[in-house]
Amino acid sequence: DGGITQSPKYLFRKEGQNVTLSCEQNLNHDAMYWYRQDPGQGLRLIYYSQIVNDFQKGDIAEGYSVSREKKESFPLTVTSAQKNPTAFYLCASIRGDAGRTEAFFGQGTRLTVV
Amino acid sequence: DQQVKQNSPSLSVQEGRISILNCDYTNSMFDYFLWYKKYPAEGPTFLISISSIKDKNEDGRFTVFLNKSAKHLSLHIVPSQPGDSAVYFCAASAWETSGSRLTFGEGTQLTVNP
DSSP: OOOEEEEOSEEEEOTTOOEEEEEEEOSOOSEEEEEEEOTTOOEEEEEEEEETTEEEEOSSOTTEEEOOSBTTBOOEEEOTTOSOOOEEEEEEEEEEETTEEEEEEOOOEEEEEO | OOSEEOOOSEEEEETTSOEEEEEEEOOTTOOEEEEEEEOTTSOOEEEEEEETTOSEEEETTEEEEEETTTTEEEEEESSOOGGGOEEEEEEEEEEETTEEEEEEOOOEEEEEEO
16 A cells, blocks of 8 residues: 555654654655644645755754655654744655645654653 | 635534635645645545636535635535544645645634534
8 A cells, every 4th residue: 555654653852852753655756745733723844855865945944854865755853953843743745747736644743842 | 924824713513514614825826726634643634626727626525616816715515524523724736946835724623513
């Protein structure tokens, strides 16, 4: 079955620590995205990558970093510079045909800073 | 700058009646629109989409209407069922030089009462 896998589902981090969220897809999509969801807010774009070894900042990239060494993988690192890291993080891969863009999401990772 | 807005954070309807969820956008470059459904602690799932060259798209109980002149789209669910209770996100995409990206609204919590 093709899909997107995020791990872990729940993650706890101490203040001052970096933590990496995993996202893997076997849909053969070129584009992958990271979103953050906070209570009462929509999905805000952190980083996205249209192709291997290339990525762009989204609307709230500060305090985050990514890499895209393989087409299937797009890990997100939440650094100690991120002021409010507690949130629900969603990874998506996007099928971007001309005139049609559809995102397929993973199940999400709930990050809590303790 | 919120380019996609869902002004109603919540909506409550009776089972069997129509649910109408609304979405407004400001970017005239958006050319593809989607609705996603999301349950707590899960990733959003794709529901229905519409291209900017159309004004209506129907899929079973779900119909999306697009009014380009008003920069407004709506999702109609008829008849509404208790299982439809979830958060609904409106999303829009525009092709950029760096590829296509999806911009989401804040979401509307739909509650369908038995």
